[in-house]
Amino acid sequence: MGHFPVMLGESLEFLAIRPEGTYADLTCGLGGHTGAIARQLTTGRVISLDRDAESLELAKQNCEDCLDRITFRQSAFSQLTETLRAIGIEKVDGILADLGVSRMQLTSPHRGFTFMQAAPLDMRMDRQQEITAADVLNRTSERELAQLFMSLGEERRHPAERIARALVRARPIRDTGQLADVVQSVVPRSGKLHPATRVFQALRMAVNDEPGELDAMLQQAPGCLAPGGRWVVIAFQSIDDRKVKTVFRDLGRQSRARILTKHVVRPSDAETRKNSASRSAVLRALEMN
Known part of the structure; x- marks a missing residue:
C-alpha cells in the first residue's frame, strides 16, 4: 500500500x-x-x-x-x-x-468510508464504539440529516434538503453503494466531484464526533x-x-x-x-x- x-x-x-x-x-x-x-x-x-x-x-x-x-x-x-x-x-x-x-481507511472496503464500492455503513475510526454510519443515517430525522449535510458536509441548503428527504424515503439504507445511488438520484453528477462526497464527509464526521x-x-x-x-x-x-x-x-x-x-x-x-x-x-x- x-x-x-x-x-x-x-x-x-x-x-x-x-x-x-x-x-x-x-x-x-x-x-x-x-x-x-x-x-x-x-x-x-x-x-x-x-x-x-x-x-x-x-x-x-x-x-x-x-x-x-x-x-x-x-x-x-x-x-x-x-x-x-x-x-x-x-x-x-x-x-x-x-x-x-x-x-x-479510505481504501479498505470493509470500513465503509468510501462510495467507490458497496460496503457496510460503518465509518468508525475506533471500531469499539457502538454508533455506526448506518445508525446515524437510519435513525436521524430528515431535518437533522439536512442540517448535518450543511454544517459538516458544507452542502448547500436545497441539495441537502433533497438528499435528506430521499434518504428517509429509501430507508433502511443498507450499504455505501445504496447510499451513493440515492444521493445521485436527486443530485445528478456535474463536474469531477461525486454528488455523494459531501454526504459521506458529513456522516464520517458525525459518527466520529x-x-x-x-x-x-x-x-x-x-x-x-x-x-x-x-x-x-x-x-x-x-x-x-x-x-x-x-x-x-x-x-x-x-x-x-x-x-x-x-x-x-x-x-x-x-x-x-x-x-x-x-x-x-x-x-x-x-x-x-
Missing part, C-alpha cells in the same frame, strides 16, 4: 526536532510522520496516538527500524492530556496533528507543550482550518505563543503531482512562549 505522509518536509521543519526531545503525533495513521520524527531522535521519544487500532498495527510494521523511540497508544484527541499523563509525560517539545482520513474531538484537542494541546514547544496542524477542510486559525490567533494575541506561519503553508506542486490527496492540505504552526 502506497503511503505518502502529507507535507512531511514542512512538518519536520516547523517542528524543529531536537534529537533528545519528546514529540506527540496525534494522528499516527500508517506511521509516516511518526517514523520520520523518530529517525531524527537519539535519546528522544515520539508518542504516537490514533483512534484506529488497525492503523496502529500497520504503523508498527512501517516503523520497525525505529520502534525503540516510539510509544504507540490508541487514543482520541479528547484523551490527549490523560494519555500523556498515563505514560508519565506532562509536557512535550512538539505536537503534530494531521487531520486527514488515512489512505488505509470529529468537531468535538478537534475542539478538545485545540483546547488541551497548548497545556501539553513545554515553553518553546512547536505545534503543527495540517487541515484538509475549511471548517477545521477555521477553528485552528482562531485558536492560533487567540494564543498569539494573549502572548502565549508566536505564530510561525503568517499565511497557511500549502503542499508543493511536486507533492500534489505525486499524491493528489494532498491538494487540499493547509499547514499552520506556532511556538509556545
